[in-house]
Amino acid sequence: MSAEMIQAKPRRIAAVAFVAALAASIALRTSLDRKATKQPAFSPVEYVTSGKTLRQLSFGYQGLLADFYWTRAVQYFGRQKLTGTGDFQELGPLLRITTELDPHLLIAYRFGAIFLAEEPPSGAGQPDAALALIRRGIAANPSYWRLWQDLGFIYYWNLKDYARAASAFEAGSRQPGADVWMKTLAASVAAQGGELETSRQLWSEVFSQASNESIRRSAQEHLAAIKAAEDIGHLDQLLSEFVRREGRPASSVGDLVREGMLPGWPVDPSGVRYELGSGGKAALGAGSKVDLHLAR
Amino acid sequence: MNRIAAIAVHTFKESVRERVLYTLVVFAIVMIGAGLILGGVSVGINQIALVNLGLSAISVFGLLIAVFIGISLVWKEMERRTLYNVLSKPVARAEFILGKFFGLVLTLVVNTAVMTAGFYLVLWYEKGRLTAADVAPLQAIYFILLQLALVVGVALLFSTISGPALSALFTISLYVIGSLLGDLRAFGEQSGSAALRGASYVLSVLLPDFGALADIAPAAHGELLPASRVLAQSLDAMLYGIVLLSATVLIFERRDLR
Amino acid sequence: MWAVEITGLTKDYRLGFWSKNYKRALDHLSLAVEPGEVFGLLGPNGAGKTTLLKLLLRLIFPTAGSASILGRPLGDVRAHARLGYLPENPYFYDHLTAAEFLNYAGWLCGLDGVKRRHRGYELLERVGLAGSADVPMRRFSKGMAQRLGIAQALVNDPEVIFLDEPMSGLDPLGRRQVRDLVLDLRRNGKTIFFSTHILPDAEALCDRVAVLNGGRLQDVGNLQEILRSSVESIELVLDDPPAQALEALARFNPTSTRNGNLMRLELSANADVDAVLGAALAAGARVVSLSPVKLYSLEDYFLSRVQGRAPSSREEPVSRPEAARR
Numbered sequence: 001m002s003a004e005m006i007q008a009k010p011r012r013i014a015a016v017a018f019v020a021a022l023a024a025s026i027a028l029r030t031s032l033d034r035k036a037t038k039q040p041a042f043s044p045v046e047y048v049t050s051g052k053t054l055r056q057l058s059f060g061y062q063g064l065l066a067d068f069y070w071t072r073a074v075q076y077f078g079r080q081k082l083t084g085t086g087d088f089q090e091l092g093p094l095l096r097i098t099t100e101l102d103p104h105l106l107i108a109y110r111f112g113a114i115f116l117a118e119e120p121p122s123g124a125g126q127p128d129a130a131l132a133l134i135r136r137g138i139a140a141n142p143s144y145w146r147l148w149q150d151l152g153f154i155y156y157w158n159l160k161d162y163a164r165a166a167s168a169f170e171a172g173s174r175q176p177g178a179d180v181w182m183k184t185l186a187a188s189v190a191a192q193g194g195e196l197e198t199s200r201q202l203w204s205e206v207f208s209q210a211s212n213e214s215i216r217r218s219a220q221e222h223l224a225a226i227k228a229a230e231d232i233g234h235l236d237q238l239l240s241e242f243v244r245r246e247g248r249p250a251s252s253v254g255d256l257v258r259e260g261m262l263p264g265w266p267v268d269p270s271g272v273r274y275e276l277g278s279g280g281k282a283a284l285g286a287g288s289k290v291d292l293h294l295a296r
Numbered sequence: 297m298n299r300i301a302a303i304a305v306h307t308f309k310e311s312v313r314e315r316v317l318y319t320l321v322v323f324a325i326v327m328i329g330a331g332l333i334l335g336g337v338s339v340g341i342n343q344i345a346l347v348n349l350g351l352s353a354i355s356v357f358g359l360l361i362a363v364f365i366g367i368s369l370v371w372k373e374m375e376r377r378t379l380y381n382v383l384s385k386p387v388a389r390a391e392f393i394l395g396k397f398f399g400l401v402l403t404l405v406v407n408t409a410v411m412t413a414g415f416y417l418v419l420w421y422e423k424g425r426l427t428a429a430d431v432a433p434l435q436a437i438y439f440i441l442l443q444l445a446l447v448v449g450v451a452l453l454f455s456t457i458s459g460p461a462l463s464a465l466f467t468i469s470l471y472v473i474g475s476l477l478g479d480l481r482a483f484g485e486q487s488g489s490a491a492l493r494g495a496s497y498v499l500s501v502l503l504p505d506f507g508a509l510a511d512i513a514p515a516a517h518g519e520l521l522p523a524s525r526v527l528a529q530s531l532d533a534m535l536y537g538i539v540l541l542s543a544t545v546l547i548f549e550r551r552d553l554r
Numbered sequence: 555m556w557a558v559e560i561t562g563l564t565k566d567y568r569l570g571f572w573s574k575n576y577k578r579a580l581d582h583l584s585l586a587v588e589p590g591e592v593f594g595l596l597g598p599n600g601a602g603k604t605t606l607l608k609l610l611l612r613l614i615f616p617t618a619g620s621a622s623i624l625g626r627p628l629g630d631v632r633a634h635a636r637l638g639y640l641p642e643n644p645y646f647y648d649h650l651t652a653a654e655f656l657n658y659a660g661w662l663c664g665l666d667g668v669k670r671r672h673r674g675y676e677l678l679e680r681v682g683l684a685g686s687a688d689v690p691m692r693r694f695s696k697g698m699a700q701r702l703g704i705a706q707a708l709v710n711d712p713e714v715i716f717l718d719e720p721m722s723g724l725d726p727l728g729r730r731q732v733r734d735l736v737l738d739l740r741r742n743g744k745t746i747f748f749s750t751h752i753l754p755d756a757e758a759l760c761d762r763v764a765v766l767n768g769g770r771l772q773d774v775g776n777l778q779e780i781l782r783s784s785v786e787s788i789e790l791v792l793d794d795p796p797a798q799a800l801e802a803l804a805r806f807n808p809t810s811t812r813n814g815n816l817m818r819l820e821l822s823a824n825a826d827v828d829a830v831l832g833a834a835l836a837a838g839a840r841v842v843s844l845s846p847v848k849l850y851s852l853e854d855y856f857l858s859r860v861q862g863r864a865p866s867s868r869e870e871p872v873s874r875p876e877a878a879r880r
Contacts, residue, residue, distance in 0.1 A: 011545070014542040018538075020535070020538075025532060028528065029501050061355075061510075063352070063516050064348040064349055064512075067348050107344070112339035299662055299664075303662070309654065379613075380611070381659065382662065383611065383648070383661035384641075385710070388631055554614065
């Protein structure tokens with residue numbers, strides 16, 4: 001090996017490495033580009049006024065920024081609710097920026113949609129905005145079935161559009177990992193168009209999956225009300241049958257027991273006896289803790 | 297190889313005794329701990345905020361450390377002429393560059409490991425336990441390390457050309473541009489001008505892609521990126537590292553040390 | 555084979571990054587150093603001494619010309635396994651200790667762990683730093699740094715040792731130790747190539763010197779011969795000489811200065827000393843001293859060479875304080 005070669009060696013190796021690595025890097029990136037899904041096109045207006053601008057400026061920390069925006073959205077919602085002004089104008093944009101910064105921040109879609117959809121004064125009363133938010137969430141997280149569930153709930157509760165609710169539940173049930181009840185829910189919503197049975201299915205589901213104690217209690221109260229409403233319906237049927245059999249209206253629920261139509265005096269979910277109300281119809285007893293309005 | 301190891305070990309020894317680093321690492325851990333407070337005032341995102349803030353702190357302070365040691369240590373070698381001692385020994389200039397690079401990366405790995413330990417300690421405090429799903433942030437930290445290694449490479453390259461202030465400015469500028477590479481490309485595709493599209497394409501394949509390595513959000517949701525993506529990014533970082541180091545060697549081999 | 559062989563070595567520095575103007579720091583320098591020789595590189599500041607050493611150590615690259623060390627061309631790493639180098643005003647790492655630094659230097663030279671430790675302590679002992687082995691180098695004084703610099707230059711037991719201003723920053727005792735060290739190395743057959751601007755150092759140590767000025771080689775050879783061949787004068791001091799004595803001496807064209815009773819006459823170097831002395835005594839003068847004027851300051855020597863002016867005499871060697879030289 002000549003002296004000149006030794007002198008030239010590191011530079012020559014470096015030059016070859018430089019050219020080869022650069023070429024390989026360009027080839028790799030070009031092939032990755034081709035495989036990558038194309039980003040949806042953005043309009044210039046949106047580009048300036050939305051979370052996308054923030055994302056440009058966040059240099060990879062958009063996740064953190066999204067958390068801050070979500071926190072702001074929550075605080076804004078809480079403050080407006082507390083002061084009772086019913087003005088939730090900024091809620092939609094805040095949620096949009098949050099989810100544009102971090103399209104995978106699922107909690108922002110789920111709770112955000114509830115905040116938006118609820119009737120004033122407890123929410124913004126913007127079910128359409130809620131639907132748009134959830135739909136964007138589904139577009140960014142297509143395989144996350146709970147967003148379909150939330151979409152169905154908004155159609156069901158806020159818009160009373162049972163057909164769309166059913167199709168949302170059905171679409172969700174086809175996603176990987178979706179719970180089985182999504183299918184039965186879809187079926188019953190489609191078949192019954194919002195009867196108490198569907199209602200109970202929904203609330204049982206809420207009850208079983210709620211991690212928050214107050215949500216769980218609320219679900220429990222709804223379920224109690226549904227149970228009581230069903231019981232009262234049954235009792236009314238029995239009362240009309242008693243009239244057919246005996247030719248007179250029952251003087252109390254106790255008549256049904258004495259006739260053997262019931263095994264014992266029925267009680268509502270809070271443990272209080274059902275009584276006869278005005279017009280000879282079944283009703284909740286005095287002191288019952290069940291709120292029948294919840295079943296309607 | 298032996299000489300590269302000698303330079304790397306010595307660079308590591310020299311840099312871990314730098315007090316500024318301790319300050320930065322301590323500050324990073326304080327910021328990670330602050331995630332507990334941020335999580336407390338928000339709804340439903342305690343852990344997500346914690347992970348986002350923690351990983352962002354590791355990334356920001358890692359970046360500061362990388363720029364600081366990448367520039368100051370190499371510049372000091374030249375300014376104080378300690379490099380004269382090294383190069384009077386049977387050491388090729390390329391070996392000096394490689395040894396310096398690996399020593400600095402080793403320093404970053406150790407610093408990042410300390411910050412990561414702090415991060416998991418805070419996470420454990422918040423959750424009360426750690427589960428298998430909590431490995432996702434480690435993947436993000438691996439990406440951050442790849443990013444920091446490239447930043448050190450960029451800092452080394454600039455250090456061999458110019459003084460410390462300009463080098464820091466160039467390195468940080470390149471980091472910012474490299475972080476926006478994806479948007480740059482999208483912008484080029486949107487634009488009607490073929491020249492603009494071409495220019496943005498050329499830049500996007502020639503510059504280091506820091507943006508692709510800064511994807512913290514999936515880790516915050518406990519999602520692991522697919523192995524193919526990890527592999528592709530590792531390969532790209534390695535190739536780009538070779539590009540940076542060989543360019544540095546090409547310049548440094550012929551540079552007069554004055 | 556020469557220990558160091560330099561042929562037409564030239565270095566131009568660009569004056570600024572964008573500038574097209576160059577300054578020639580070294581101008582077609584050729585010289586050769588024999589193995590086992592102590593070779594001094596003399597010259598005032600800016601003469602090109604450090605530039606030459608940096609070229610030889612491949613820290614900078616020549617504009618033209620070539621050189622070889624131990625038969626290997628510049629930049630050949632294999633030559634570096636057999637040489638040592640002490641840079642001018644060496645500075646080391648703040649956070650490493652002296653022992654760690656020598657360990658590092660030895661590692662770079664391919665010494666194994668055990669050998670490195672032995673060699674490190676041996677060298678620290680040799681340069682008088684054994685007590686400071688574990689002190690971080692940021693606490694080192696300039697003199698300690700200089701000693702450590704010498705130690706690291708010797709870590710691989712080199713055949714050729716380049717020392718750039720090895721006496722700089724040392725106190726008299728330190729200078730003495732370095733002199734002894736250099737002489738010791740010569741006894742062991744090492745080649746030493748060192749630069750200095752302090753004449754007595756060169757005089758005490760060098761077999762041969764090269765005199766550089768303005769990037770050009772002025773002289774090569776034995777230092778005494780170089781100085782003798784240059785302008786020199788004879789100084790005659792008389793105690794209150796009578797007028798006829800001065801008349802008698804006038805034919806030697808002296809330059810005279812009077813200081814109180816003492817009359818100082820400076821005569822040409824090639825004046826006939828016997829005749830001068832005879833004439834003075836015959837005229838009844840009391841001779842206080844008659845001595846050749848010795849050149850101890852290279853600056854004087856260079857002034858005389860460059861401007862053709864007779865150097866002023868000095869009784870004592872003068873080395874300027876550190877600050878004045880910088």
